[in-house]
Amino acid sequence: MDEYENSTSLVEYNVVEAFQFINGRRYQNSNEPIYMLPIDNIEAERLRKVHCLMRLIFKGNFSSPIEEALKSGGVKVLDIGCGSGAWIMDLSTENSSSTFVGIDMVPIFPKKCPTNAAFLQCNVLDGIPFPDATFDFVHQRSLRLAFTLENWKATIDDILRVTKPGGWVEFCELDLCIRNMGPTLRKILNGATQYHAGVGVEPYVVPFLKHILAKTDKLKEIYFVETSTPFGSWGGKLGEMTFDLMVEEIQGMNPFITPILEVTNEKFSKMIGELETESNDYETSFRYIRWFGQKKEY
């Protein structure tokens, strides 16, 4: 059993109120926009692999120019919606003189972590529980299935509030305008889009993000890095890895998508099975994007 295995503090958490259990997976149960991915140890394991994929395709854990400051020490870093905590674990291990905090609404982060790191359970939509100008670097990755556009604006304002003047903020998201999409993937994506439209979540946030950041007028400049990632074995090992992790994500959406598509679990599994050939025939690919910027000093 590795150190993460028992990372979910179910005992400390009111599981009856907070979660619903469907097809053996654990999901959020709340009045807020319902986050459609499972929140359990299986998902934490998937997120750790996605973290490795992100590090590989971006050739590093972040794009903001803070490497030297992190190594020098004394830098305070916050990760919003930290999930498995893999990003915080990597950075805190590599930069032992800086301080790292990960926050997530569900404690799927590790219980054990380096002494310069901490994890905190909180819903970021209730406000980030830190005073103004606390952090030198605030990072947020893959929250596109969790926020309405209003949530995005409020969270970005709050992130900039807790960032020190001269500090850096960074966001990373998958662009759902997928290249060379085949009919089955399109059908599944349409099902997810319909679900999100019903609960107000905006998964197609990529085209808005730069605009929302610019509107705050709190950043000196907004930079971005874009990567293209193959989906399917047509793209070699990287394509296979992306495919497997994305298919696992789609499988996790089953309880919310099957009623919309009006298909049984078996039919949904069959559709997922078709994706392998389809993605190779179409040479489907995804775009991950990072935006980052430095908070103005005044």
Ligand SMILES: C[S@@+](CC[C@H](N)C(=O)[O-])C[C@H]1O[C@@H](n2cnc3c(N)ncnc32)[C@H](O)[C@@H]1O
């Ligand atoms: C797709 S995962 C990404 C995790 C991590 N950022 C990564 O890149 O590996 C999204 C995470 O956001 C968390 N989340 C969703 N809504 C949240 C909220 N309102 N407040 C805090 N965390 C939230 C989920 O629990 C989940 O762990």
